[in-house]
Amino acid sequence: MSKPKFVYVTYIRTTPEKLWAALTDPQTIRKYWFGITAQSDWQPGSPWSLKFEDGRTADSGEILEAVPGKRLVIRWRNEFKPELKAEGWSRCTMEIEMAEYYPDFGGKAAKLTISHELEGEGTKLVEAVSGGWPKILSNLKSLLETGDVAFER
Amino acid sequence: MDKVFKALADPTRRDLLDRLRAENGQTLGELCARLAMTRQAVTKHLVLLEEANLVATARRGREKLHYLNPVPINEIAERWIGKFESGRLQALSDIKRALEEGTGESR
Numbered sequence: 001m002s003k004p005k006f007v008y009v010t011y012i013r014t015t016p017e018k019l020w021a022a023l024t025d026p027q028t029i030r031k032y033w034f035g036i037t038a039q040s041d042w043q044p045g046s047p048w049s050l051k052f053e054d055g056r057t058a059d060s061g062e063i064l065e066a067v068p069g070k071r072l073v074i075r076w077r078n079e080f081k082p083e084l085k086a087e088g089w090s091r092c093t094m095e096i097e098m099a100e101y102y103p104d105f106g107g108k109a110a111k112l113t114i115s116h117e118l119e120g121e122g123t124k125l126v127e128a129v130s131g132g133w134p135k136i137l138s139n140l141k142s143l144l145e146t147g148d149v150a151f152e153r
Numbered sequence: 154m155d156k157v158f159k160a161l162a163d164p165t166r167r168d169l170l171d172r173l174r175a176e177n178g179q180t181l182g183e184l185c186a187r188l189a190m191t192r193q194a195v196t197k198h199l200v201l202l203e204e205a206n207l208v209a210t211a212r213r214g215r216e217k218l219h220y221l222n223p224v225p226i227n228e229i230a231e232r233w234i235g236k237f238e239s240g241r242l243q244a245l246s247d248i249k250r251a252l253e254e255g256t257g258e259s260r
């Protein structure tokens with residue numbers, strides 16, 4: 001495995017349990033992921049997929065690690081764009097920890113770190129994925145902190 | 154948000170972010186090699202960028218890799234850009250980029 005292609009960090013005024021639920025509940029995911037949702041039973045070794053609203057599969061893969069409230073690792077491949085699918089598998093790691101950040105929230109917030117590594121070579125998949133994450137993460141933060149998302153699409 | 158604006162107010166720190174944007178995941182050594190600055194000065198700037206959450210880090214063995222983290226910048230955009238304005242603003246950016254192409258980078 002090469003070094004991560006990108007690392008994104010956001011601090012959210014919430015608890016690790018609520019953040020984990022937001023990362024794994026299909027109905028919640030749909031709210032901040034522009035209509036896309038994830039399907040999985042979130043057990044190590046289980047299949048995982050991202051679905052468009054019309055039911056088509058956007059990405060698919062497998063849960064490699066799942067420690068509720070702490071760590072989720074997904075083996076991930078694009079399924080709907082041939083040039084992205086050709087780049088093969090990537091690995092997405094989501095880590096949750098409590099961190100000092102918001103002085104006005106008892107100084108604590110859930111820190112979510114998302115990193116993506118490619119198993120092979122290629123740049124298109126990472127470009128496609130990294131273009132989306134900042135907006136998805138802003139939406140997730142906004143949803144958990146205010147109950148509403150910032151971007152509809 | 155104060156920390157983000159303070160971090161972005163310095164041209165050297167914006168330059169460091171540009172360098173990470175061009176090549177993500179650099180070590181301190183790699184960043185220093187291309188800058189006419191002492192290692193200590195670069196470290197100081199990186200600490201401020203990390204505190205503002207504009208730089209995220211990952212460990213690989215004994216190396217510390219630095220990544221551009223655009224999430225706080227997106228939060229700034231989200232605060233002042235309305236839900237339905239982003240399409241029009243993108244069109245303006247596209248026009249600006251097309252017209253300014255070849256006339257040097259705008260800062």
